[in-house]
Amino acid sequence: MTAVQEPAAGSAATGGEIGRERRRKEDQRLITGRTRWTDNIALPGMLHLAMVRSPFAHAKIVSIDTSEAKGATNVVDVLTGADLGEAQGACINAWAITEDQVTPPHLPMPTDRVAFAGEVVAVVVARSAAEARDAAELVDVEYDELPAALDLKQAAEDTVLAHPDLGTNKSAFWRFDSADAGTGGDVEAAIDKARGDGIVLEREYRQQRLIPAFMEPRSVVVDPTGEQITVWSATQVPHILRFAIAATTGVPESKIRVIAPDVGGGFGGKLQQTPEEMIAFAVARRLGRPVKFTETRSESLMTAHHGRDQWQKLTLAAEKDGTVTGLKVELLADLGAYVAIVGGGVPVLGAFMFNSIYKFPSYRFDCQTVLTNKTWTDAYRGAGRPEATFAIERLMDELAAELGEDPIEVRRRNWINADEFPFSTVAGLEYDSGDYEKATQRAREMLGYDELRAEQKQRREAGDRVQLGIGVSTFTEMCGLAPSRVLGQLNYGAGGWEHASVRMLATGTVEVVTGASAHGQGHETAFSQIVADRLGVPFEDVEVLHGDTQVAPKGLDTYGSRSLVVGGEALVKAVDKVIEKARPLAAHLLEASADDLEYVGGRFGVRGTDQGITIQELATAAFAAHSYPEDMEPSLDAEATYDPVNFNFPHGTHLCAVEVDTETGQVSMRKYACCDDIGNIINPLIVAGQVHGGLVQGIAQALWEEAVFDDSGTLVSGSFTDYLLPTAADTISFDIDHTTSPSLTNTLGTKGVGEAGTIASTPAVVNAVVDAVRHLGIDDITMPCTPERVWRAIQGVAGGGATEGAAMPHFDASTGMDGTVDRTTGGAQ
Amino acid sequence: MTRISLTVDGARVADDVEPRMLLVQYLRERLGKTGTVIGCDTSNCGACTVHLDGESVKSCNVLAVQADGCEVTTIEGLAQDGQLHPVQEAFRECHGLQCGFCTPGMVMQSVALLKENPQPSEEEIRLGLEGNLCRCTGYHNIVRAVQHAAGAGSTSTSDTGAEQGVTA
Numbered sequence: 001m002t003a004v005q006e007p008a009a010g011s012a013a014t015g016g017e018i019g020r021e022r023r024r025k026e027d028q029r030l031i032t033g034r035t036r037w038t039d040n041i042a043l044p045g046m047l048h049l050a051m052v053r054s055p056f057a058h059a060k061i062v063s064i065d066t067s068e069a070k071g072a073t074n075v076v077d078v079l080t081g082a083d084l085g086e087a088q089g090a091c092i093n094a095w096a097i098t099e100d101q102v103t104p105p106h107l108p109m110p111t112d113r114v115a116f117a118g119e120v121v122a123v124v125v126a127r128s129a130a131e132a133r134d135a136a137e138l139v140d141v142e143y144d145e146l147p148a149a150l151d152l153k154q155a156a157e158d159t160v161l162a163h164p165d166l167g168t169n170k171s172a173f174w175r176f177d178s179a180d181a182g183t184g185g186d187v188e189a190a191i192d193k194a195r196g197d198g199i200v201l202e203r204e205y206r207q208q209r210l211i212p213a214f215m216e217p218r219s220v221v222v223d224p225t226g227e228q229i230t231v232w233s234a235t236q237v238p239h240i241l242r243f244a245i246a247a248t249t250g251v252p253e254s255k256i257r258v259i260a261p262d263v264g265g266g267f268g269g270k271l272q273q274t275p276e277e278m279i280a281f282a283v284a285r286r287l288g289r290p291v292k293f294t295e296t297r298s299e300s301l302m303t304a305h306h307g308r309d310q311w312q313k314l315t316l317a318a319e320k321d322g323t324v325t326g327l328k329v330e331l332l333a334d335l336g337a338y339v340a341i342v343g344g345g346v347p348v349l350g351a352f353m354f355n356s357i358y359k360f361p362s363y364r365f366d367c368q369t370v371l372t373n374k375t376w377t378d379a380y381r382g383a384g385r386p387e388a389t390f391a392i393e394r395l396m397d398e399l400a401a402e403l404g405e406d407p408i409e410v411r412r413r414n415w416i417n418a419d420e421f422p423f424s425t426v427a428g429l430e431y432d433s434g435d436y437e438k439a440t441q442r443a444r445e446m447l448g449y450d451e452l453r454a455e456q457k458q459r460r461e462a463g464d465r466v467q468l469g470i471g472v473s474t475f476t477e478m479c480g481l482a483p484s485r486v487l488g489q490l491n492y493g494a495g496g497w498e499h500a501s502v503r504m505l506a507t508g509t510v511e512v513v514t515g516a517s518a519h520g521q522g523h524e525t526a527f528s529q530i531v532a533d534r535l536g537v538p539f540e541d542v543e544v545l546h547g548d549t550q551v552a553p554k555g556l557d558t559y560g561s562r563s564l565v566v567g568g569e570a571l572v573k574a575v576d577k578v579i580e581k582a583r584p585l586a587a588h589l590l591e592a593s594a595d596d597l598e599y600v601g602g603r604f605g606v607r608g609t610d611q612g613i614t615i616q617e618l619a620t621a622a623f624a625a626h627s628y629p630e631d632m633e634p635s636l637d638a639e640a641t642y643d644p645v646n647f648n649f650p651h652g653t654h655l656c657a658v659e660v661d662t663e664t665g666q667v668s669m670r671k672y673a674c675c676d677d678i679g680n681i682i683n684p685l686i687v688a689g690q691v692h693g694g695l696v697q698g699i700a701q702a703l704w705e706e707a708v709f710d711d712s713g714t715l716v717s718g719s720f721t722d723y724l725l726p727t728a729a730d731t732i733s734f735d736i737d738h739t740t741s742p743s744l745t746n747t748l749g750t751k752g753v754g755e756a757g758t759i760a761s762t763p764a765v766v767n768a769v770v771d772a773v774r775h776l777g778i779d780d781i782t783m784p785c786t787p788e789r790v791w792r793a794i795q796g797v798a799g800g801g802a803t804e805g806a807a808m809p810h811f812d813a814s815t816g817m818d819g820t821v822d823r824t825t826g827g828a829q
Numbered sequence: 830m831t832r833i834s835l836t837v838d839g840a841r842v843a844d845d846v847e848p849r850m851l852l853v854q855y856l857r858e859r860l861g862k863t864g865t866v867i868g869c870d871t872s873n874c875g876a877c878t879v880h881l882d883g884e885s886v887k888s889c890n891v892l893a894v895q896a897d898g899c900e901v902t903t904i905e906g907l908a909q910d911g912q913l914h915p916v917q918e919a920f921r922e923c924h925g926l927q928c929g930f931c932t933p934g935m936v937m938q939s940v941a942l943l944k945e946n947p948q949p950s951e952e953e954i955r956l957g958l959e960g961n962l963c964r965c966t967g968y969h970n971i972v973r974a975v976q977h978a979a980g981a982g983s984t985s986t987s988d989t990g991a992e993q994g995v996t997a
Binding site for chain 1: 849857862863864865866867868869870871873874876903904905907908913917920921922924926927928929930931932933936951954955956958959960961962963964965966967968969970971972
């Protein structure tokens with residue numbers, strides 16, 4: 001990697017922890033196998049669950065015969081939705097995006113009808129996981145298959161209903177219009193004008209369905225034997241899960257403790273209240289014994305929520321010289337079978353980002369969310385913003401092609417200049433800072449943009465079989481979810497604050513509690529740096545605790561690039577409170593006036609003398625409490641809840657060069673360079689890791705990944721053999737760097753980074769692939785740009801054609817498994 | 830039930846196991862060696878990689894009974910006398926892990942890779958790790974970690990005590 005060029009502002013004055021490449025505190029355990037994954041937990045008498053899942057996308061449940069399974073060795077019970085009744089609670093949607101949103105009821109185990117292949121209809125409880133799975137095959141479920149709503153566009157026509165009782169598949173229609181909002185002009189007028197004397201681009205892009213595919217399969221353990229029912233879950237959102245369990249089962253929230261121990265990745269995929277968590281909770285309560293459920297990878301791919309899945313209809317208006325005048329967005333978004341916890345809110349998070357860094361005078365965003373009989377969809381890294389960025393960055397390249405100009409030049413003509421911040425956008429946001437020119441110049445140098453353009457020209461003229469393409473993506477995103485006030489205006493069911501507390505222990509070490517629950521991001525290290533820096537204590541003396549509602553009772557967890565910018569700010573405020581609480585005690589013990597004290601490097605000193613007392617000594621003194629001011633409580637501990645005042649807006653320029661074999665359609669990446677402006681950086685090492693990982697997830701959307709269903713609604717990409725997660729051999733090393741425009745909306749000047757790479761990279765790659773073959777008359781290739789699809793595009797098939805929904809099963813047909821059965825039960829129906 | 834006896838991370842163990850029990854299940858469920866994890870059910874992800882008589886194997890693809898009489902080294906047996914293996918150290922130094930779930934397999938495979946090829950090129954590293962999936966790091970820093978370990982001469986110590994003297 002390229003290290004950060006400029007040290008973060010303030011690092012010299014504040015103890016030197018900010019901007020330091022600290023190795024992670026988390027790693028010692030993780031590299032030696034001393035881990036606490038949920039599936040590692042074993043409790044005395046613990047029972048194991050196996051789920052019986054529907055092989056049909058849509059069917060009435062006629063009957064469920066559990067008798068044979070109940071008689072199997074070491075089976076304790078077999079339960080259906082009817083058996084559990086109201087005790088199973090419900091899966092909630094926290095964000096009805098409109099007042100009249102159509103939201104089907106979502107029981108963890110439905111009793112009468114299944115709405116997607118993989119839905120749970122019964123649960124087997126046995127002494128071992130293997131015995132539970134064996135017995136699951138003995139549960140005899142009779143289904144009456146119903147027609148399934150599968151194709152998104154057809155589902156939007158209501159020809160086949162995903163939930164017949166609702167009368168429609170259309171869940172909600174959400175609009176933002178700049179003319180109505182007073183943030184810009186009328187987009188239809190801009191388009192009409194451009195049809196007369198300017199340029200109108202009309203495009204339709206497909207955001208294929210993706211699977212988050214975190215490496216640790218979801219797992220849940222529930223122990224009902226204590227006064228609080230303890231739930232360990234591989235979740236991103238222990239606090240939200242506790243709320244949802246309490247709200248839907250009637251068990252008081254105070255009687256529930258949720259722990260997210262070590263969690264193996266999430267990427268939005270573990271931002272959910274899952275049926276399996278609810279079923280495990282209900283079974284444990286019913287039997288009065290600890291239970292565990294760990295999904296198989298196939299179950300995970302089939303039933304953990306998917307992401308993206310949109311059709312995007314886009315109309316861009318511009319003047320003849322390429323100055324943009326209007327953008328109209330019409331989305332169809334596939335919710336799957338149920339409206340998940342964020343659900344229809346995901347495309348709405350993109351609504352504010354289609355205009356991106358450009359000065360569109362008019363803008364309209366329409367989104368129709370649609371129910372289908374497929375796996376539910378929800379947040380996946382970027383959640384709404386990758387979709388928006390893809391659309392606008394593809395369009396800017398199309399505009400450049402229309403004008404016959406360099407794609408960077410066209411962007412520059414339209415982007416917000418550095419001297420125009422703060423800038424109120426046509427979507428109603430206020431961007432606080434940024435410098436698009438600077439980041440672009442740096443990325444250009446890193447890629448060797450001009451040299452590669454020259455090579456491209458030369459190879460194109462020579463008619464090389466392998467053509468070079470260069471893709472541009474100048475992105476921004478909104479992150480740091482989110483000001484509670486804004487969430488309230490959007491009808492979201494919760495706020496966006498975060499909580500932190502700092503405990504000064506008697507021996508001088510510091511316990512920090514954060515409500516942001518980590519699952520690989522390195523909170524323990526980065527938050528230790530913030531506290532060490534601000535409080536002036538050794539990095540090693542700070543212990544960061546999280547992910548347990550008993551330890552961290554208040555929090556809103558980790559998603560939406562919020563941990564540092566919201567949770568970090570809460571921490572800063574808590575540390576400042578500790579220092580202010582310590583000041584009168586220091587004055588008292590030093591027999592000095594509080595006004596004469598200055599706090600430097602973890603020590604209160606009396607100005608002009610060598611007298612002083614350290615924060616550790618004060619912690620011990622507060623613990624002993626032998627002598628302290630009368631109006632003070634004997635404690636230095638403090639907590640803070642911080643509600644952000646605004647989002648923040650990382651940006652960057654990502655450039656990608658690919659080689660495309662025009663005879664085979666094979667795409668290989670030659671170079672990828674990016675310069676991200678994420679404000680001040682706490683730990684460059686962690687930031688680089690976030691960027692690298694984000695890049696590969698975005699690149700994977702462009703080139704490899706797609707959740708594919710066959711025409712009966714079975715997920716045919718339901719294993720890692722079929723769902724193409726990239727390997728080390730598929731990817732390259734990246735050149736990354738940063739420019740720094742500190743955010744003005746938080747003390748540390750930081751911006752989010754967790755999603756940046758994913759948001760930016762997808763259009764950079766597709767733009768590069770299209771750029772390589774544009775001279776062959778191609779202006780779009782549908783994602784993922786597989787060799788077959790690129791080849792077909794070269795052969796004249798628009799966009800490279802659709803994905804075949806009937807991939808061949810990769811196993812022997814003689815087994816009777818034809819790709820339409822539920823694989824998780826070994827083929828039993 | 831079949832009787833097996835083997836050495837795991839230097840300790841001799843013996844158990845009666847079902848013939849269908851996988852080595853990874855045996856390690857996790859019977860021995861409590863939960864450092865080795867299960868990430869898939871099609872032997873694609875490599876999270877469960879361990880060394881069987883000095884060779885890296887996906888322990889979800891080996892029956893416990895096949896390990897009878899063998900020496901098994903897991904991520905928990907790699908560090909010796911409190912000293913991290915150079916590959917472990919390199920993963921920390923180069924930030925080659927985030928959530929850490931793939932890490933046990935990734936580290937074990939990297940050790941095996943360097944044993945076979947002490948000075949691999951970037952391409953050889955990438956091909957050598959093809960059977961191990963990571964969703965967090967984008968592989969960039971994992972490749973750096975293996976290069977770092979190779980540069981530090983990890984090969985001279987890549988054999989753990991448990992593996993020394995064993996013929997594959």
